[in-house]
Amino acid sequence: xxxxxxxxxxxxxxxxxxxxxGSVSALRGVTASVAAGEVLCVxxxxxxxxxxxxxxxxxxxxxxEGTLLxxxxxxxxASPRDALALGIATVYQDLALVPLLPVWRNFxxxxxxxxxxxxxxxxxxxxxxxxxxxxxxxxxITLRDxxxxxGTLSGGERQAVxxxxxxxxxxGLVILDEPTSALGVSQAALVLRYIARARxxxxxxxxxxxxxxxxxxxxxxxxxxxxxxxxxxxxxxxISLEALTGLMAGGAELDALGPELDRAASARDPA
Amino acid sequence: MTQAATVTERPARPGRGVxxxxxxxxxxxxxxxGIFLYFSISTSAFLTPAxxxxxxxxxxxxxxxxxxxxxxxxxxxxxxxxxxxTGTTGLIVGIATTQWGxxxxxxxxxxxxxxxxxxxxxxxxxxxxxxxxxxVTLATFFILQGLNLAVTKLLTGTVAIQGLGAVTGFDQxxxxxxSSFPLFGMDVKISIVWWILLTGLATxxxxxxxxxxxxxxxxxxxxxxxxxxxxxRRVKFxxxxxxxxxxxxxxxxxxxxxxxxxxxxxxxxxxxxIICAVVGGCLLTGxxxxxxxxxxxxxxxxxxxxxxxxxxxxxxWLKAFLGGMLLLAVLVNLWVRxxxxxxx
Numbered sequence: 001x002x003x004x005x006x007x008x009x010x011x012x013x014x015x016x017x018x019x020x021x022g023s024v025s026a027l028r029g030v031t032a033s034v035a036a037g038e039v040l041c042v043x044x045x046x047x048x049x050x051x052x053x054x055x056x057x058x059x060x061x062x063x064x065e066g067t068l069l070x071x072x073x074x075x076x077x078a079s080p081r082d083a084l085a086l087g088i089a090t091v092y093q094d095l096a097l098v099p100l101l102p103v104w105r106n107f108x109x110x111x112x113x114x115x116x117x118x119x120x121x122x123x124x125x126x127x128x129x130x131x132x133x134x135x136x137x138x139x140x141i142t143l144r145d146x147x148x149x150x151g152t153l154s155g156g157e158r159q160a161v162x163x164x165x166x167x168x169x170x171x172g173l174v175i176l177d178e179p180t181s182a183l184g185v186s187q188a189a190l191v192l193r194y195i196a197r198a199r200x201x202x203x204x205x206x207x208x209x210x211x212x213x214x215x216x217x218x219x220x221x222x223x224x225x226x227x228x229x230x231x232x233x234x235x236x237x238x239i240s241l242e243a244l245t246g247l248m249a250g251g252a253e254l255d256a257l258g259p260e261l262d263r264a265a266s267a268r269d270p271a
Numbered sequence: 272m273t274q275a276a277t278v279t280e281r282p283a284r285p286g287r288g289v290x291x292x293x294x295x296x297x298x299x300x301x302x303x304x305g306i307f308l309y310f311s312i313s314t315s316a317f318l319t320p321a322x323x324x325x326x327x328x329x330x331x332x333x334x335x336x337x338x339x340x341x342x343x344x345x346x347x348x349x350x351x352x353x354x355x356x357t358g359t360t361g362l363i364v365g366i367a368t369t370q371w372g373x374x375x376x377x378x379x380x381x382x383x384x385x386x387x388x389x390x391x392x393x394x395x396x397x398x399x400x401x402x403x404x405x406x407v408t409l410a411t412f413f414i415l416q417g418l419n420l421a422v423t424k425l426l427t428g429t430v431a432i433q434g435l436g437a438v439t440g441f442d443q444x445x446x447x448x449x450s451s452f453p454l455f456g457m458d459v460k461i462s463i464v465w466w467i468l469l470t471g472l473a474t475x476x477x478x479x480x481x482x483x484x485x486x487x488x489x490x491x492x493x494x495x496x497x498x499x500x501x502x503x504r505r506v507k508f509x510x511x512x513x514x515x516x517x518x519x520x521x522x523x524x525x526x527x528x529x530x531x532x533x534x535x536x537x538x539x540x541x542x543x544x545i546i547c548a549v550v551g552g553c554l555l556t557g558x559x560x561x562x563x564x565x566x567x568x569x570x571x572x573x574x575x576x577x578x579x580x581x582x583x584x585x586x587x588w589l590k591a592f593l594g595g596m597l598l599l600a601v602l603v604n605l606w607v608r609x610x611x612x613x614x615x
Contacts, residue, residue: 096498098491100558109488110499112481122479 009072010035011173011204012057012088017066019052027052029066030230032223036172039195039205041215043248044225050178050208053225057175057206058090059083089171093178095162099151103143104132106150107165135164140197155183156190163198173204180214192217212245224248295552296564298603302550302596303571310578317581320456327459330573331466332521334566336540337547338466338473339517341565343510344548345477347490347557348397348404350514351541352389355415358536360386360522362423365432365532368441375440383519389415390515394508416538423534430534435526449527462524466566469517473562486510491558546593547572550600571596 013033019026027049034040044050055061056068059077067074070086077083080090097106105128113124113131132146139160150158159179166174176195180188188211195218199205209215215222222239224231224247231247239247310317317326336353343350360382367378393411397404423430435441451460477483488496489506497503518537526532549555550571551564572593579589 092498094495094498096495098488098495098558100491100554101487105484105487109484109496110501112484114481121481122475123481123484125479 009069011071012206013069013072014056014063015067015069017053017056017063017068019056019061020064025228027056027225027228028230030223030225031066032221032230032233034173034204034206034221036204037199037202038220039199039207039218040221040223041219042206042208042223042225043210043212043215043244045210045248047227048225049228050210050225052228054090054175054177054206054208057083058088084171087170087172088175089166089169089173090175091159091162091166091177091179093182095158097150097158097162100149102147103136103150103153103161104129104146107132107135107146107161107168111169131168135168136161138197138201139164139194141194154187154190156187156194159183159191160194163194167198167201167203171203173206174198175206175208177208178210179207180209180211188214210248212241212248216241216244295559295561296567297552298600299551299564299567299571302599303567303574306571306574306578310574310581314578314581317578321458322577322581324457324459326573326577327457327463328573329576330570331460331462332524333540333543333547333572334466334569335462335469335517335521335524336514336544337551337565337569338470338562339514340544341548341551341553341560341562342473342477342486343514344545344553344555345490345557345560346486346506346510347493348507348510349408349545350390350393350511351405351408352393352411352415353408353514353518353544354537354539354541355412355419356386356389356515356518356537357522357525357540358419358532358534358538359389359415360519361526361532361536362419362432362534364523364526365435366423366426368438369432369434370426375438375444379444379523382522383516386515386519386522387512390511390513391508393515394511397511398504398507412541419536419538420534431531433531435530435532441527441530445527447527448523449530460528462528465520465524466569469520470562470566477562482506482509487558489557543572543593546597546600549604550596552600552604554604555601568600 010033015031016029018028056063059080059082108128113127114121115124116122129146179191223233316322363382364378367373368375393408396407451458485501485506489503493503547568548565551568553560575592
C-alpha cells in the first residue's frame with residue numbers, strides 16, 4: 001500500500017503543524033509522533049486545541065502550517081478516507097454504534113461480509129459472529145452472546161468494541177477522542193486496560209484526554225497543549241505525573257491562584 | 272478468560288424468557304393465538320373453511336401493507352399516504368382501461384409507475400428537507416385523497432369505477448391478482464399467497480442482507496450509520512419505494528377481486544397498517560421490529576374484523592379493540608426496549 005514507506009518510521013508524525021481560521025489561530029507549532037505499539041497521550045484542558053489536532057490527524061482538516069508524515073512519507077489528507085486508507089482510524093466519542101443492533105451487526109455495519117451473487121447475495125452471519133467474538137476476545141472481552149444489543153454493554157465495553165472494529169478493518173493507528181471522559185472510575189479503568197491490550201498487539205494509539213492520571217497509566221509519550229500551543233512532547237522518562245499535571249493545569253498560574261481559591265471556597269457554601 | 276484481570280463486569284445475563292421476549296413478534300404471536308382461540312370457541316363460523324378463508328383474505332390485504340410499512344418504520348420513517356395510494360393505483364387502472372381503452376397490462380405498469388413516483392416524491396422530500404416523514408406523508412395522503420375523488424368524479428361523473436370485468440385481458444391479469452384455488456376445503460385467494468411470500472421475502476431481506484442491516488441501522492441511529500458509510504438516503508428511498516410498490520399490489524388485489532374500485536378506497540387504512548406493525552413489535556422510534564410481527568399484527572386485525580362479524584357484535588367494537596391492542600402493544604414495546612435497549 002505504501003511502497004515508499006519506511007518500516008522503521010513512526011506511524012504518524014507531525015512537525016510544527018498548526019491551523020488557523022482566518023486570522024484566528026486554533027493551533028500552532030505542534031510536533032509529535034507515534035510509533036507502532038506506542039501510546040501517545042494528548043493532554044489539554046478544554047479549548048487547548050485537542051479537537052483541532054484530532055481533526056488534522058484524522059484527515060478531517062488540513063493543517064495551515066507544518067507537515068504531516070504517515071509511515072515516514074509526507075502526506076496531505078483530503079478527507080478522513082485518505083487517513084483510513086493509510087490505516088489511521090478515529091474513534092469519536094459517540095462511537096458510531098447503533099444501540100439496539102446486535103454486537104456483531106454493529107461490528108460489521110457498513111462493511112458486511114456477504115456470500116452469493118446478484119439477488120442471492122446475503123450476509124455471512126456465521127463468519128461475522130465468529131470474527132466479532134474472536135476480535136473482542138483479543139481485546140480481552142469475552143461475550144457469551146454477540147447477538148445481544150450493543151446498548152446492553154457497558155460504556156467501557158462499547159468503547160472497546162469500537163476500537164476492535166477499527167483494528168479489524170485495518171487500522172494500525174487508532175485515534176481515541178476522550179474515550180474515558182464520559183465514564184465512571186471502573187469503566188475508565190476498563191478502557192485503559194483495552195488501550196494497553198491494543199498497544200501490546202502492536203497498534204499505535206493516540207489517546208486524547210484531559211485526565212493526566214488516565215494518560216500516565218498507559219502513555220509512552222505525552223503531548224501537552226494549552227491555548228492552542230504545544231508545551232512540549234515528553235517521553236515517560238522525561239516527566240513525572242506531578243509535572244504533567246502541573247503543566248496541564250497551568251502550573252504557576254494555578255499555584256498563585258491557590259490561596260485565593262481556598263479562601264473563596266471556605267467562605268461559600270459547597271455548591 | 273485466560274486472564275482473570277480482563278474479566279469484565281456485566282449485568283446478569285437475561286434468562287431464556289427475556290431472550291425470547293426480546294424477539295419483536297412474540298407478543299403478537301401470543302395475542303394472535305388468544306384471539307384465534309376465543310373466536311374459534313365462541314362462534315361457529317370462525318373455524319369453518321369458509322370462515323378461515325374470509326379472515327385470512329382480510330388479513331392478507333392488511334398484511335402486505337403492514338409488512339412494507341414495518342420495514343419503513345424500522346428504517347425510522349412513516350408513510351401515511353400508503354392507504355390512499357392503494358385507492359389511487361386501482362383508480363388509475365380503472366380509468367385507463369374503462370375510460371381510455373388502454374391495454375390492461377400497460378395500465379398496470381402505469382399505475383405502478385405512478386405509485387413509485389409518489390413514493391420517490393415522499394422519499395425525496397423527507398431526505399432532502401429533513402422534515403418528519405409523518406408530516407410530509409400526511410400532506411401527500413390528503414393530496415391523494417383529494418385527487419382520488421376529484422379526478423374520478425371529473426372523468427367519470429361518479430365516485431366508483433365499474434365494468435372492469437368487460438375489459439380485454441382482465442381474466443389473464445386476474446390470475447395474478449384476483450384468482451383463488453381450493454386447499455383443505457377452503458377457497459384460498461391468491462392475495463394470501465402474496466402475503467406469505469412477501470412476509471418471507473421481507474424477513475430474509477431484513478435479517479440476511481446488507482440492505483436489511485442498513486435499515487435497522489438507519490432507523491436506530493442514522494448519524495452512526497452515516498459515519499460507518501451506510502448510504503442513509505438510498506436506504507430511505509428504497510423503503511419509501513417499497514411501501515409504494517406494496518400499495519400498488521394491494522390496490523391491484525382489491526381491484527381484481529371485485530372488479531370495481533371506489534374513489535374512497537384505502538382512506539383511513541394507513542393507521543391500521545401502522546397499528547399492525549406496532550402490534551407486531553415495531554418501535555415507533557425506529558430501529559427495531561420484524562416483518563413476521565407485522566404480518567401477525569395484520570392477522571390479529573383480520574381475525575378481529577371478521578370474528579366480530581361472526582359473533583354478530585356491533586362492528587363499532589372493532590375500533591375500540593384496535594385502540595386497546597395498540598395501547599397494550601406500545602406498553603409491551605416500552606418494556607422490551609428497557610430490557611434490551613440503551614444503557615448509558
